[in-house]
Amino acid sequence: MDSPPSRPSSAKPSDDLSEGVPKDWMFWCIIFSFVLSTLITAVEFTSIGTALPTIAHSLKGERFIWVGSAYALGETALVPLCGGVSQIIGRRPIMLSALSLFALGSAICGAASTMNMLIAGRGVQGLGAGATISSVQIMLSDLVTLRERGTFSGLMALAWAVGGGVGPVIGLQWLRVGTGMLLVDLNLPICAFNAIIILLFLRLKTPPATLREKLSKMDMIGNFLVTVSTTFVVIGLTWGGVRYPWSSGRVLLPLVVGLIGLVVFVIYEIYFCKPPVVPIVFRMDWTAASGYIQNFLMAVVAATLGYWFAIFFEACKDKSPTGAGVDGLGLSYSVGLMAIVGGVAIKMTGNYLIQIYIGWMLIIIWAGLLTTLRADSSLAKSVGFPVVIGSGGGIIAVAMLFPILASIPVTQTAPSMALYVFSRNFGYIWGVTAGGAIIQNELKRNLPASFLAQFPQGVEIGFETISVIPSLEQPLKDAVRNAFGTALKVVWQLVLGVAIAGSLGSIGMKQLQLHTNIDNEWGRDESAVINHRWSRTPQRKQRTEDIEKRDQGDN
Template sequence: MDLVHERTTAAPKRDWMFWCIILSLFIPTLLTAVELTGIGTALPVIVNDLNGSQFVWVGSAYTLGATALLPFCGGLAQIFGRRIVMLLALLLFSIGSAVAGASTSMGMLIAGRTVQGLGGGAITALVQIILADLVPLLERGTFNGLMALAWTVGGGSGPVIGGALAQRGQWRWLFYLNLPICGLSALLVAFCLRLRTPEAPLREKLKTMDLIGNAIIVGSSTAVVIGLSWGGVQYAWSSARVLVPLILGLLGFIVFGVYEAYGASHPIVPTFLVTNRTALSGYIQNFIMGLLMAGLSYWLPVYFQACKDASPTASGVDAFGLSFTISPSSIITGITVQATHAYRPQMWLAWVLMLLGTGLLSSLSADGSRAQAYGFQVLAGIGIGIVYVAAYFPVLAPIPVRQSTPALSFHTFLRNFAQVWGVTIGGAVLQNELTRRLPPAFLARFPQGTEVAFAAIPLVHGLPQPLRDDVRAAFAGAMAVVWQVLAGIGGIGLFASLMMKALPLHTEVDRDYGRKDGQGKSEGSEA
């Protein structure tokens, strides 16, 4: 206990520079949200322009890249400081955007999206780590709500921006527009983000990097995503090309856990982060929430484009019911946690709403009411927004403030890795259901191994009756199964939420990483 107080201090004053730092975090968060969500509505046009077929990998490549560097990124931030790592993340994101925008093939687009993801994942982790440097846990829900607002604005406008640009044949600007915004973000970070970094010889700091653990987790994650992306699409689920990477990836996770517990001198995931019941519950809920958020955000536009003849832009607007409820519920949750010092009731309510909203979506037919679709999205969006903010509390409450960085890095890793599962599971279910449900005469138009959903959507509107209605009904039925699968997975989150204990929330921050201008210390604290 004494050690914790020696290294913590009261929260910094909220002067103009503090808010400048918050702005420097808000803009990159908005940017990454636009990039993650904007691609979905533009993808049918992109796939057609590039004569591609592997649409799932365009989404999975970004989320996989966003996951790969996350365990590594917390260690880099501890060694070199928050600012330089954030600047490097913005640089990676810019390079990936330039490559994706200049793509002449699906392979080049996927490569650019992967590099984008590397930068985007690091940005997401750094935002949370920097907030932990500046804001105590008790108050952090409100500030995480502000970041959720950035995510909501970006996530809500992303599908509309992507769809509008795609309709005009200008989808490349979805990537090119990132470049000036990244430049503005880099200027803000360079000017505002002046935080302390503990002094120590570089050689000693480098020894704290768990290179073996990072290699194991990146390799395992990649293998699992390859298996999920290929299963039932390019190869049968029983094929060795699907089973081998899946099995190797899952075994890799087990090896990673054993190595972190017994072999690593400076583990990425210290054992205490996953052996505490409340923290483990928070990590599980965070993972399931990320999976549901990605699955709903990525696949909702498919329903509206295929079943409602919505344009790419209109399908983005049709998903506003989900995207624009996440932020308000996040901010309200942060305020209620700060006022009541409680987080469990909000999270229990959230899971009920998520299960209800996702389950009701499965009742929509091809001719289902748009109003119902919007209402069901609102239920799910409120639940997602609550857990988006509240999942930090059971993770961080049981541990000392000084351990926030590894805890937050692992928290962000799980959320981003969950997005990989949300996109790929939804894609695998949709592909298999469409293959089973689509009229054989229509399905015969697509070569073996083609990922049918995005290839078929542009053709639906011009089909003769009754084939057109049959195809729309097949899409609606396939989407219903996607929502049912997601609802079933959401049940795991509800069960995990019952494991939490009610714990007090920290009112201090780690002094070692506060602001260099002295505002990171409370009045009268020692230098």
């Protein structure tokens, strides 16, 4: 039986037992594991961007956009299912399965000798990454209160930013396509290390119930609808204007089917499903609903910049993939720094609304400046403009969680967090695929015809052209650079438009109090921790007795 919904609490943090689990060394080992898991998924997401031209050249593939899209699709497709399954079998088995999938995908990519095999491996990696991030967010809610969450969300955002910054820098060194060593030499040991930490130190409660009772709570139809619909949308976005014209039935059909499927999913969840995948979400007010919308839009901005900005340095500034990654570090690390600052500020003040307004304002102003970048713009502008955009993104990345969780009882955290991760990952799909489609469509119009004639595979293989730009003779070299600069300008205009939509979505949100309690049916199993041979202390035993008394009082 679910525990009663949480009651609104004072904005002032309390000092009683409601302040989550003890912050002992075992707790920090678990947090370290979460940080490391977030880090490697971010590296995987961003490292492909700088290495994509080399991959296209090495494997002679015509579907290179799917190298990114497959990962983003896998990262999204099964996330709603993770919330429900974690309620049935517990959090730890899902986390361990996710790490195993991620490691398996890395091994497949490492053995890839064809584009199709690489895409398949990236899809498996994405499945593991999505389940990992979803599990991390759910388990954080089990371990810390919402009022404390700002600091820990900031840590996860910092880990993502560090991974996002490191990924492009090591893109070529790490993505040794065809050598059988693609990420195997680092990903597999990291996944194994994380699994050991989870096995040793993560002791979470699992509410007692029979398997039949637990399975009855699974929404298989809803999960099927959202997974298939998302897949159709990605297919349409990836093919549009690149493989087939936007007016082609092969593009319109999957887009229409996918979007209709998502609408059907929402209607089914509201009116027909008992219990739904996201039982509380569709009965929430505008504050929480707006949080999901803005989370999606912020993800579009983050993915577009994080995935495609390095191409500007490679195509327009003659930078190597590693050099492009170094020049883009300002974007990644400004996100991480401001995420930490924003998280601490929310913990101290309990106010998230002002940060959301400031974050969107920074993104809008500097995205506007980014649209003025040309192929011959100074390197200072190219490096400096994204820093401020990243600062705004870091603020929003942390703050957007709070209007959602503050609107619901803590008993609904797991499915709500699964939908939160899904909306963010779905935004990543749009950022990656829409950005790639825009670049390819603009290159088709702007690259010199004589230059394109050198690539009989067509404009879909356009990224292979980046590797030959430094060796071109003038004036062809400048013409090709300007074509890429023009294409990327349209991408930055997309970022600006999405940011404006996000800021409009924040209108009407309310500042809610941040509760200081966790779901007693989950959380850390203190009795299991005490029985751990490294944790038998009188203080911990007393802590467990106090928690048991509190739980009996709540019941």
